[in-house]
Amino acid sequence: MIDAHQLTKRYGEKTAVDHLDFVVKPGTVTGFLGPNGAGKSTTMRMIVGLDAPTGGSVKVNGSHYAEHRAPLQEVGALLEAKSIHPGRSAHNHLRALALTHGIPSRRVDEVIELAGLGTVAKKRAGAFSLGMGQRLGIAAALLGDPQTIMLDEPVNGLDPEGVLWIRNLLTTLAGEGRTVFVSSHLMSEMALVADHLIIVGRGRLLADTSVSELIRAAGGDTVKVVTQDPARLRDVLAGPGVDITGRIGSEELQVTGVSARDIGLTAAEHGIPLFELSPRTVSLEEAFMELTRESVEYHGSTGVDALVSLGRPA
Numbered sequence: 001m002i003d004a005h006q007l008t009k010r011y012g013e014k015t016a017v018d019h020l021d022f023v024v025k026p027g028t029v030t031g032f033l034g035p036n037g038a039g040k041s042t043t044m045r046m047i048v049g050l051d052a053p054t055g056g057s058v059k060v061n062g063s064h065y066a067e068h069r070a071p072l073q074e075v076g077a078l079l080e081a082k083s084i085h086p087g088r089s090a091h092n093h094l095r096a097l098a099l100t101h102g103i104p105s106r107r108v109d110e111v112i113e114l115a116g117l118g119t120v121a122k123k124r125a126g127a128f129s130l131g132m133g134q135r136l137g138i139a140a141a142l143l144g145d146p147q148t149i150m151l152d153e154p155v156n157g158l159d160p161e162g163v164l165w166i167r168n169l170l171t172t173l174a175g176e177g178r179t180v181f182v183s184s185h186l187m188s189e190m191a192l193v194a195d196h197l198i199i200v201g202r203g204r205l206l207a208d209t210s211v212s213e214l215i216r217a218a219g220g221d222t223v224k225v226v227t228q229d230p231a232r233l234r235d236v237l238a239g240p241g242v243d244i245t246g247r248i249g250s251e252e253l254q255v256t257g258v259s260a261r262d263i264g265l266t267a268a269e270h271g272i273p274l275f276e277l278s279p280r281t282v283s284l285e286e287a288f289m290e291l292t293r294e295s296v297e298y299h300g301s302t303g304v305d306a307l308v309s310l311g312r313p314a
Contacts (some may be wrong), residue, residue, distance in 0.1 A: 001023065001024060001025055001026055001060070001061055001062075001148070001179055002022075002023070002024035002047060002058065002059070002060055002148065002150075002179060002181060003023050003024075003058065003059050003060075003062075004020050004021060004022050004023075004043070004047075004056070004057075004058040005021055005056055005057050005058070006019045006020070006021060006055060006056035006057075007019070007020040007021075007043065007046060007053055007055075007056040007057065007058050008020070008053060008054045008055035008056050009039070009042050009043075009046060009051060009053055009054050009203075010054045015203050016039045016042045016203050017039040017042050017043050017046070017053075017203045018039070018202070018203035018204045019055070019056065019204070020039075020043065020056070020200065020203075020204070020205055021205065022198050022205060022208055024179055024181045024196075024198070025179065025196070026147070026148075026177050026178060026179040027174055027175075027177050027178075027179075028174055028180070028195035028196050029170050029171065029173075029174045029180045029182060029193050029194050029195050029196075030179075030180065030181050030182070030194065030195070030196045030197070030198060031182055031183070031184065031190040031193075031194035031196070031197045031198070031211075032044075032181060032182060032183040032184075032197075032198050032200075033183070033184070033185075033187075033190065033197060033198070033199045033200075033288060034199055034200040034201055034206075034292065034295070035201060035292050035295060035296045037202075038200045038201050038202060038203065038292075038295065039200055039202075039203040040152070040183045040200060041079070041152060041183075043058075043200070044077070044079055044150060044152055044181075044183065045079065046058055047060065047065065047075075047077075047150060048065050048071075048075060048077050048079070048150070049064070049065040049066045050079070060074060060075050060148055061074060061147065061148065070101065070102065070144070071101075072097065072101040072103070072143065072144035072146070073101065073102075073103070073144035073145065073146055074144070074146055074147065074148065075146050075148045075149075075150060076140075076141035076142050076143065076144060076146040076148070076149045076150070077141055077149075077150045077151070077152075078134075078137040078138055078140070078141045078150070078151045078152060078154060079150075079152045080137075080152075082133050082137075083137075084125045084126075084133075084136065084137075085125070085126075086124065086125060086126020086127075087124060087126060088124070088125055089121065089122050089123055089124060089125065090112065090117050090120060090121045090122075090123065090125050090128075090136050090139075091108065091112065091121040091122055093125055093136065093140070094108045094111065094112065094136075094139060094140060094143060095108050097140055097143055098143060101143075101144060103143055103144055107143060107144075107145065108143070111139040111140075111142050111143050112139060114139065114142065114169075115135040115136065115138055115139035115142075116135060116162075116165065117132070117135055117136060117139060120132060129157065130156060130157025131157040131158045131159060131162055133157070134154060134155070134156060134157050134158055134162070135158075135162070137154075138151065138154060138166075138169075146178075147177075147178050147179060148178065148179040148181070149173055149178060149179070149180050149181070150181045150182075151170075151180075151181070151182045151183070152183045153183060153184055153185070154166050154182060154184070155184065155186060155189060163189065167189065167192060167193050170182060170193050171193060174195070182194070187283065187284045187285035187288055188283075188284075188285070190211070190284060191211060191283070191284040191285075194211055195210065195211075196208075196209070196210055196211075197209055197210065197211060197214060199214075199288070199291060199292065201291075201292045201294075201295025201296075202295045204295075206291055206292060206295065207291060211284055214284070214287045214288070214291070215282050215283075215284060215287045217287070218282045218286060218287035218290050218291070219256070219280060219282055220280065220281070220282035220287065221256055221257070221259075221279075221280075222254055222255065222256045222279075222280040223254075223255045223256070223258065223259070223260045223263055223277065223278065223279050223280065224252065224253075224254060224255075224276060224277075224278040224279075224280065225252070225253045225254075225255055225263060225274060225276065225277055225278075226251050226252050226253075226274065226275040226276035226277075227251060227253070227267070227272055227273065227274050227275060228251060228273060228275070229272050229273075230246055230250070230251055230252075230253050232270070232272055233253065233267060233272050234246075234253070236266055236267075236270050236272070237255060237258055237263065237266060239257075241257040242255070242256070242257040242258055243255070243256045243257055244256075251275070252276075259279075260277050260278075260279045263277060264277055
């Protein structure tokens with residue numbers, strides 16, 4: 001478990017992480033999301049002691065990272081895939097880590113096989129592609145068979161097979177009761193693998209919620225209904241947790257708290273004809289963009305804007 005309490009990091013006048021409170025629980029995949037510059041990498045670095053907090057604290061399994069007698073066997077982290085000696089082979093890199101952390105050498109062969117590095121294990125890591133470097137970094141994170149795994153953008157550079165491998169790996173690790181904390185900018189992947197989300201913006205906590213709850217809050221469970229008898233439909237659908245809106249004189253209603261299927265069945269039961277029954281689909285990306293809209297620090301201009309600013313015709 002990772003437990004952050006009022007975690008803060010300042011660099012001069014710049015506050016990178018601003019009084020964060022969150023808990024990452026075992027048995028689930030927790031996605032760590034936020035725009036560029038939101039403080040995600042700084043937070044992860046503080047978790048493993050690479051940066052010292054300006055204020056607050058963060059513990060892993062009840063202790064600060066530096067207090068663990070065998071930290072690599074407590075927390076496995078991938079923060080920078082290329083932070084390896086380029087002249088070492090993948091096997092020797094992992095073997096050196098194992099020797100310095102009291103990890104049996106057989107574990108090196110196990111994680112090499114797990115990460116799909118068997119055919120390149122004897123090759124210099126400096127010649128690895130970004131994807132193979134990611135696999136090596138993940139193998140190193142898993143070397144100590146830790147209960148807590150923390151990965152920063154693990155799918156960067158991976159091909160589709162590699163992305164599927166990561167997806168299945170994270171789900172398996174969480175299923176074993178481990179704490180899995182993953183940052184990513186790929187919302188489609190987070191929607192598939194994450195059980196819980198911690199979202200930050202400008203160093204502050206914006207949401208600590210499930211994927212389904214975030215999408216629901218963005219209107220993801222709204223159903224558009226068009227009927228010739230909206231007043232009667234309102235009456236038969238009314239109930240706890242049901243919200244129905246619509247303009248006076250309009251045949252269109254927006255219904256939340258009831259599925260499209262249940263609306264259709266209820267309308268049929270009461271003989272109310274429906275002209276349209278359309279669930280609104282909101283993706284995790286859309287919900288994320290809506291939530292973080294005011295927290296984006298770095299905005300790019302459109303192609304048209306860029307051309308206009310250069311005095312060229314669009």
